[in-house]
Amino acid sequence: MPTRRAKIPATKYPVERFSLDNGLRVVLTPDRSAPVIGVAVVYDVGIRSEPEGRTGFAHLFEHLMFQGSENLEKLAHFRHVQGAGGTFNGSTHLDYTDYFETLPSNALERALFLEADRMRGPRLTEENLRNQVDVVKEEIRVNVLNRPYGGFPWLTLPPVMFDTFPNAHDGYGSFDDLESATVADAADFFRRYYASGNAVLAVSGDVDVAEATELIQRHFGDVPARPAPRRPDFTEPDLTAERRASYPDKLAPLPAVAGAWRVPDPVDDFAGYLPYVVLAEVLTDGDASRLVERLVQRDRTVTSLGGYLGFMGDPFDVRDPTALLLQAHLPPGGDVDKVLRTIDEELDRLATDGLTEGELARTQARMATHLLRDTDAVLGRALRMAVLEQQRGEPGLLNELPRLVGEVTEEQVRAAAATLRPERRASIEVIAGGAR
Amino acid sequence: MTATVETGTRPLPPLGPNRKLKLPKQAERTLANGLTVIAVRRPAVPLVELRLWMPFGRTHLARGAMLAETILSGTATMTANQIAAELQRVGGGLSAGVDPDRLMLSGAGLVTGLDRMLEILADVLTGATYPAEWVDTERDRLVDRIQVAQSQPAHLARTALLKRIYGRHPYAVQTPEPDQVRAVRPPALRKLHAERVHPAGAVLVLVGDVQPERAVDAAEQALGGWRGGGHPAELPPAPPLEPGPLLLVDRPGSVQSSLRLALPAVPRTHPDHAALQLANLVFGGYFSSRWVENIREDKGYTYGPHSLVEHSVAGSVLVAGAEVATEVTAPALLETMYELGRLASLPVRPEELEQARQYALGTLQLGMSTQAGLASLTSAYAGNGLRLDFLAEHAARLAKATVADVAEAGARYLSPAKAVTVVLGDADRVAGALSALTPVRTESA
Numbered sequence: 001m002p003t004r005r006a007k008i009p010a011t012k013y014p015v016e017r018f019s020l021d022n023g024l025r026v027v028l029t030p031d032r033s034a035p036v037i038g039v040a041v042v043y044d045v046g047i048r049s050e051p052e053g054r055t056g057f058a059h060l061f062e063h064l065m066f067q068g069s070e071n072l073e074k075l076a077h078f079r080h081v082q083g084a085g086g087t088f089n090g091s092t093h094l095d096y097t098d099y100f101e102t103l104p105s106n107a108l109e110r111a112l113f114l115e116a117d118r119m120r121g122p123r124l125t126e127e128n129l130r131n132q133v134d135v136v137k138e139e140i141r142v143n144v145l146n147r148p149y150g151g152f153p154w155l156t157l158p159p160v161m162f163d164t165f166p167n168a169h170d171g172y173g174s175f176d177d178l179e180s181a182t183v184a185d186a187a188d189f190f191r192r193y194y195a196s197g198n199a200v201l202a203v204s205g206d207v208d209v210a211e212a213t214e215l216i217q218r219h220f221g222d223v224p225a226r227p228a229p230r231r232p233d234f235t236e237p238d239l240t241a242e243r244r245a246s247y248p249d250k251l252a253p254l255p256a257v258a259g260a261w262r263v264p265d266p267v268d269d270f271a272g273y274l275p276y277v278v279l280a281e282v283l284t285d286g287d288a289s290r291l292v293e294r295l296v297q298r299d300r301t302v303t304s305l306g307g308y309l310g311f312m313g314d315p316f317d318v319r320d321p322t323a324l325l326l327q328a329h330l331p332p333g334g335d336v337d338k339v340l341r342t343i344d345e346e347l348d349r350l351a352t353d354g355l356t357e358g359e360l361a362r363t364q365a366r367m368a369t370h371l372l373r374d375t376d377a378v379l380g381r382a383l384r385m386a387v388l389e390q391q392r393g394e395p396g397l398l399n400e401l402p403r404l405v406g407e408v409t410e411e412q413v414r415a416a417a418a419t420l421r422p423e424r425r426a427s428i429e430v431i432a433g434g435a436r
Numbered sequence: 437m438t439a440t441v442e443t444g445t446r447p448l449p450p451l452g453p454n455r456k457l458k459l460p461k462q463a464e465r466t467l468a469n470g471l472t473v474i475a476v477r478r479p480a481v482p483l484v485e486l487r488l489w490m491p492f493g494r495t496h497l498a499r500g501a502m503l504a505e506t507i508l509s510g511t512a513t514m515t516a517n518q519i520a521a522e523l524q525r526v527g528g529g530l531s532a533g534v535d536p537d538r539l540m541l542s543g544a545g546l547v548t549g550l551d552r553m554l555e556i557l558a559d560v561l562t563g564a565t566y567p568a569e570w571v572d573t574e575r576d577r578l579v580d581r582i583q584v585a586q587s588q589p590a591h592l593a594r595t596a597l598l599k600r601i602y603g604r605h606p607y608a609v610q611t612p613e614p615d616q617v618r619a620v621r622p623p624a625l626r627k628l629h630a631e632r633v634h635p636a637g638a639v640l641v642l643v644g645d646v647q648p649e650r651a652v653d654a655a656e657q658a659l660g661g662w663r664g665g666g667h668p669a670e671l672p673p674a675p676p677l678e679p680g681p682l683l684l685v686d687r688p689g690s691v692q693s694s695l696r697l698a699l700p701a702v703p704r705t706h707p708d709h710a711a712l713q714l715a716n717l718v719f720g721g722y723f724s725s726r727w728v729e730n731i732r733e734d735k736g737y738t739y740g741p742h743s744l745v746e747h748s749v750a751g752s753v754l755v756a757g758a759e760v761a762t763e764v765t766a767p768a769l770l771e772t773m774y775e776l777g778r779l780a781s782l783p784v785r786p787e788e789l790e791q792a793r794q795y796a797l798g799t800l801q802l803g804m805s806t807q808a809g810l811a812s813l814t815s816a817y818a819g820n821g822l823r824l825d826f827l828a829e830h831a832a833r834l835a836k837a838t839v840a841d842v843a844e845a846g847a848r849y850l851s852p853a854k855a856v857t858v859v860l861g862d863a864d865r866v867a868g869a870l871s872a873l874t875p876v877r878t879e880s881a
């Protein structure tokens with residue numbers, strides 16, 4: 001069989017960057033191959049910035065940004081985007097909150113108008129707030145309370161691994177905290193974090209750079225200037241002793257476990273961080289990966305397995321502190337201790353004996369496919385580049401990722417594996433309480 | 437009560453001129469063995485998407501499910517790990533899935549690896565061995581997964597709805613029971629493969645940074661030797677919906693109720709289809725619909741209600757679903773009936789129709805703008821006997837549907853009297869209030 005490694009291809013999406021006088025940073029990445037555009041606005045505030053006693057507030061506030069603004073009644077945003085043939089959404093992450101649309105390119109100016117209007121200020125009313133608290137509670141019931149493994153492990157592992165409120169708390173929020181949120185809280189949150197200087201606008205797809213620049217200036221140029229707030233220090237020391245916790249899930253039919261280890265700072269130490277991104281794939285990507293081969297196929301001690309960077313599975317849009325996570329569902333009556341011991345053994349073996357012939361190259365080729373596939377959607381490009389601009393000032397890194405992943409060496413992957421020691425691990429176990 | 441901003445007077449910018457739907461360059465060939473190959477050029481990223489659709493109706497449910505789990509687990513020349521590793525080497529991957537219509541092998545990889553992916557695909561199609569040890573492992577895993585699915589309200593609600601809609605039709609049960617899976621052995625899988633994994637009637641779609649004719653040549657080269665006579669298994673037409681009492685499936689302790697309604701629908705090529713799609717959008721088929729604006733944005737009963745026309749080979753059906761708080765189950769049903777009733781008995785406003793029309797036309801463009809989207813669309817169309825040029829025809833029908841057409845479709849398809857309704861929830865807490873609205877029959881989950 002041929003062992004020649006596949007050449008890792010690259011994309012060459014052009015990147016234009018500039019800032020408006022009010023501090024808004026802008027990224028344009030034109031691509032005229034299809035008549036569609038992606039528009040993303042990213043604010044540098046997320047779950048970690050929520051005040052104590054207001055868990056879930058960043059996400060609740062994201063909902064309020066869709067409830068009308070200076071020139072838009074409630075429901076108008078949705079209707080204007082969809083009535084232009086587009087789709088929209090927003091999402092709240094640990095370190096940022098994004099708002100986005102993808103539309104036929106004849107709707108560029110409309111999308112810019114809609115985003116600028118809410119950047120000037122949402123309509124925050126008691127009625128909208130109460131309505132969206134109800135909607136968010138139903139969202140939490142669908143995604144967490146009424147299903148097995150709800151919030152596992154993204155909500156249940158951080159409190160084991162971290163000690164400080166910003167990193168440890170439940171980002172969906174408690175019903176008590178959500179219900180006690182006020183319009184005044186929302187107005188403060190907007191003034192503080194939704195500043196033009198704290199935002200990035202990215203536009204991708206079928207646009208002419210000169211025309212788009214002029215339209216952006218027209219619609220965003222008079223958004224009042226407010227500076228970015230100082231970003232608090234969220235760092236925490238690494239673990240020095242293993243931490244484990246467990247909880248019963250009365251809906252879950254099978255036991256499950258997730259373990260996490262801290263990794264280098266994804267922004268300040270990108271070169272040190274990348275080997276962990278590759279390591280997660282070496283361990284868990286597909287039937288030919290190490291842990292799937294060992295735990296699923298040989299030992300049959302787990303029934304499904306995943307490994308990734310970042311509690312929300314976001315390797316390139318999260319800041320420090322973050323982690324490499326491994327998670328597994330076990331067969332009925334499965335032994336979590338044994339699974340964790342086997343993972344330790346496999347990490348040891350990888351660190352000691354290294355990789356097999358071709359193992360790294362094929363994993364890197366597969367990662368290139370995943371990365372390229374993600375950027376094929378025009379909106380994916382806008383969102384990724386907006387966050388790369390915000391966190392690194394380097395949106396063009398998107399073009400470089402497949403190559404950089406491909407340059408990670410075997411030595412680096414081994415060294416990364418060697419740091420995933422049990423004494424640095426936090427883990428959470430789901431005790432099955434399902435009826436079946 | 438404070439508002440952050442004063443009401444303003446800036447005008448909404450108009451839309452620019454619509455770009456006409458442009459079909460990508462493509463090639464198609466039906467090989468001597470009966471396999472149809474369609475290749476579509478979309479060179480945006482240096483990848484290729486692959487979808488192989490094989491007719492698979494009326495197969496044994498548990499064996500079919502297990503075949504999909506194990507078809508990639510070994511051939512005469514490769515173990516499962518070698519298959520996975522060889523695919524990875526070219527940035528590729530394949531996965532298999534079944535539904536009552538088809539067996540699908542799908543994947544994506546670096547376009548430089550297309551030949552190798554096709555070669556491995558051919559090896560699997562002509563020589564999958566179903567090794568006993570792998571089948572054992574995958575059998576247990578499938579049982580585990582079914583048990584997890586059976587603990588999920590969305591799955592349970594879907595299962596109950598399908599059974600209620602389809603009765604004795606093969607679509608009625610789409611997930612095997614664990615005991616049926618436990619009984620599947622490798623010889624049964626090899627037999628099923630020999631009987632049903634055939635090129636006749638199958639469609640291979642390749643989309644990406646390819647020259648279409650050359651991609652079709654490559655597929656012919658790799659898959660021309662795939663043999664096997666057709667084993668035609670026509671699905672009977674899906675039965676018409678039979679409205680009756682609301683079926684309440686008890687899930688004690690549930691903090692939400694899963695509300696599901698099925699309504700009649702027509703296939704994509706039916707003259708009513710465009711108007712039905714628009715009527716459905718106005719009802720609940722997108723965020724800016726009456727149903728979402730009512731039960732989410734006005735009343736806060738739910739997070740994500742949604743309504744969709746589902747097309748299968750043996751028939752089409754419109755399914756509306758919402759997860760609502762237990763205490764508002766009956767009021768949510770009342771509002772749902774009200775919104776359906778409005779669609780069925782009053783014409784939509786012209787601006788509502790225009791908004792839905794723009795959405796339907798715009799999302800066609802968006803769906804075609806990625807390799808993966810284009811591949812899935814091409815494959816879904818081909819599985820139902822259509823080609824991409826149908827997009828232009830469908831767009832033209834959407835463009836010319838009138839308020840009267842949509843009103844007629846509303847009356848014909850969205851009438852609440854025609855709905856089959858299933859609710860999964862805590863019967864002790866919701867049965868009383870539901871019974872005040874409509875006759876209810878209760879079952880345990």
